[in-house]
Amino acid sequence: MTDAHRRAAVAERAARAGGAVARQAFRGELAVETKADKNDLVTESDRDAQRQVVSTIRGEFPNDAVVGEEDAVPLGTPGEEVEILSEVPTTGDAWVVDPIDGTANFARGHRTWATAVSAVTDGDIVAAATYLPTTEDLYAAGAETGTRNGNALAVSDRGDPETFAAASVGRFERGGGAGLGAIAGATVDLLGDFRRFGSMQSTLAFVAAGELDAAFSTYTPDPWDSLAGIHLVRRAGGTVTDLEGEPWTPEREGIVASNGEAHDAVCEVARAAASR
Known part of the structure; x- marks a missing residue:
């Protein structure tokens, strides 16, 4: 398996793993916090899902940078945590993570939210996966093509x-x-x-x-x-x-x-x- 194929496979696996963690808490009792304003929300599920995503990635690519919205991620070993960057490096390999994209929907029990993971090399996106846990739809793309649940992705052909x-x-x-x-x-x-x-x-x-x-x-x-x-x-x-x-x-x-x-x-x- 090439490096590009590995990254695509890990993006899919990490998105599924993080989304599964978030889904366990969906429509349950949530501790909801605010960030920049009253409607900019974060929950403990965001952090739990991000921890699972990052752990999955680090199992295959332990030295890659991680970019995301939430804070540094503690892992299983006491005192060990992964630094989370706020900007994508222009050189080297990095992973960009959103554990729950649509937290306001998630916190309200609305079904439209996703776990998204992308792999970036020297600033270019090389693989990505977006998982919608409530519908179990996995959208994924590698170096050439994309799929939804294993079937080829294709944009609409509407021209008007x-x-x-x-x-x-x-x-x-x-x-x-x-x-x-x-x-x-x-x-x-x-x-x-x-x-x-x-x-x-x-x-x-x-x-x-x-x-x-x-x-x-x-x-x-x-x-x-x-x-x-x-x-x-x-x-x-x-x-x-x-x-x-x-x-x-x-x-x-x-x-x-x-x-x-x-x-x-x-x-x-x-x-x-x-x-x-």
Whole structure:
């Protein structure tokens, strides 16, 4: 097995393992904490799931860097913990982890949340897995192709942007209603219909599977919220760019992911929303 295949296999295994830990606590008694604001939530399940993801990865790649949202992860040996970086290194091998993407949904008992893991080498995504434990759907991609539950991933073939179902991805803080309203308004005015799921990684996986035609963010989200989904869309035959339609990189503004059939139209919607 090549290194690339190993990383793809470990991403799948780690996402499943972390998601299984979180699922055990889903709709149970949760201790919910807040971070940046009242709606930026974290639970002990986030930490437990991240510990399982990181432990799974370290079993195969003990020296790789780990990037994620939560704090350093204690492992089984007393005093041993794994440092969690907040930025993806531009050189070397790293893993980007979101143990529960959509914690606000998870804490409310809503089914749309995911465990996402991606492998990065020298700043490039080489493998990714997004696992939705409540539906047991595993979206995965390696160096060339992607799958959902073992079947080939493929974006939708819809070509008329007026028929597109498009989703907004990203958080909106209290007081940010005008921004969300602009996004919804631009989408409905220029495309077909608007969606918002509360889990960026799940939403991007839906684009990769053809369940949505497009998704976009007017700002560049954190890597743990986005990298796995970006890789899935690309490997499913879709297109991922910045707001201007240039190939996406972490330095570019915004994310626009689509089936590629009317990508310019989706970029126009994203730019219109950003300017309102």
